Amino acid sequence: PELRQDPLTREWVVIAPGRARRPRQVPEPTTAPTRPAVTEPECPFCPGNEDRTPEELWRLTGADGTWDVRVVPNRYPVLSAGPGPARRRMDGPFISADAFGAHEVVIETPRHDLDLPDLDEAAATNVFAAYRARSRALRAIRPGLVLPFRNHGQTSGTSLRHPHSQIIAVPVVPPKYRQRFDIARAYYDDRGSRLHTDVTAAEISDGTRVIAASDHVVAFAPFASTAPYEMRVVPREAEASFADVADETLAETARMLRRLLAAVRGLLGDVPYNYLILSAPSGEECTAYFSWHIEVLPRLTVAAGFELGTGMAVNPVPPEQAAARLRRAMARPADSGR
Ligand code: UDP
Ligand code: ZN
Structure with missing residues (x-):
């Protein structure tokens, strides 16, 4: 990916052809039961499929030794990991920069069928503890911006149903x-x-x-x-x-x-x-x-x-x-x- 600045607005745009390849799981077939199963065999974020997200950046382990929350790199990142700061390239009015930074996924719960408001208070708190821990690590990328966010539902941009949020760190401060x-x-x-x-x-x-x-x-x-x-x-x-x-x-x-x-x-x-x-x-x-x-x-x-x-x-x-x-x-x- 590459960052480009629009000379008319000074807004940065990420040109990220790799994002087009990410799998889309929503909507699920209309014949599917309205309530999804506790785990889905095909879901990359469900327990049992951890080998599909092998690089773990952060985890919270429960009393029984299984994970409560995991943070992993996004497999189809908007920004790629790399050294800072973002060196600018100038070509007449056009400014571009390497799109390094971070793009992570917070897998909020092992339960495929529970959404954030369904989690108990302790489990919801664990999710916010993940945001805080990764925000601490990612603010080393500076000047820049660390942003935890959650998309829910089709028109908000969700492509995967398993409860998850994302954290990005960008190497520029958007105007x-x-x-x-x-x-x-x-x-x-x-x-x-x-x-x-x-x-x-x-x-x-x-x-x-x-x-x-x-x-x-x-x-x-x-x-x-x-x-x-x-x-x-x-x-x-x-x-x-x-x-x-x-x-x-x-x-x-x-x-x-x-x-x-x-x-x-x-x-x-x-x-x-x-x-x-x-x-x-x-x-x-x-x-x-x-x-x-x-x-x-x-x-x-x-x-x-x-x-x-x-x-x-x-x-x-x-x-x-x-x-x-x-x-x-x-x-x-x-x-x-x-
Ligand atoms: N993803 C991943 N590993 C996978 C499958 C998907 O990291 O095996 C990422 C995918 O790139 C996407 C995110 O999980 O960024 C799912 O995010 P969401 O549905 O909230 O919205 P999106 O980022 O797709 O707009
Ligand atoms: Zn799942």
Whole structure:
């Protein structure tokens, strides 16, 4: 793969022909039972098939000696492992760079049939412990960006059903990301306080968009939500990078995500979504400026000409309404179907 920068936007694009070869398992045949088996013989992430993902980057072993979570290199990586920093090549207005970095898969559970909201709290926490451990290792690639994310459902990009997330480390700071960081830093320079902390405090005091809160984390539908049922999960006591999150906050974050995703499923059914764990750019983890946060984006609308042309999202569900519905869904007992 190769990184290329569009001279008109300064946005980086990964040209990755190897990605076209990855297997697609979704959708499964319509005649298949609605509930998948505990293990699938053909699934590369199921127990018994570990020889298909032999290189293990991280693992959590249970009391019985079998694995609870495994992190392995992505077999069809968007970025390939290699030495940094990303040396630029210039050809007139065109800039390109080697697409080294990392692309890893977090196999969240040995159970093929359990999705993240179905895991118990300890198992969900293990998944977030994997994000933290790998974020710590991958921030050595800098300047750059470490991003754990989860795709769920067909239109969110999932090609494999076994519960999994991915972690990428890119060797450049994308301009949109740079802008977020710069906004937070400028805010600090002006006011001497952290933007994310002030926004969270304002959301809590307004209250209409708060979905759930615990000792260390808060979930709300952002004031300017770009999508229906968009949710943001933020820590009360912030670290700039998820790599530095404390144990208790990590466990509460896992619990919160699990409950939010269960609420989304209870309210809207098994809709596609993505979540992203955003941290300060690697090497710029000053706690005064930035706080890591999680964006959960259900995929219920499709961006068309207006959105693509203006960069302005059109969101048909006011976040106050989304939050009220999500609060009610969270108060209901867990999904009985599972
Ligand atoms: N994959 C892998 N080993 C395999 C089969 C698949 O590493 O034997 C990877 C595949 O490249 C893909 C990921 O597992 O990146 C599955 O990810 P997901 O379905 O979330 O979305 P995708 O990345 O395909 O858009
Ligand atoms: Zn499986």
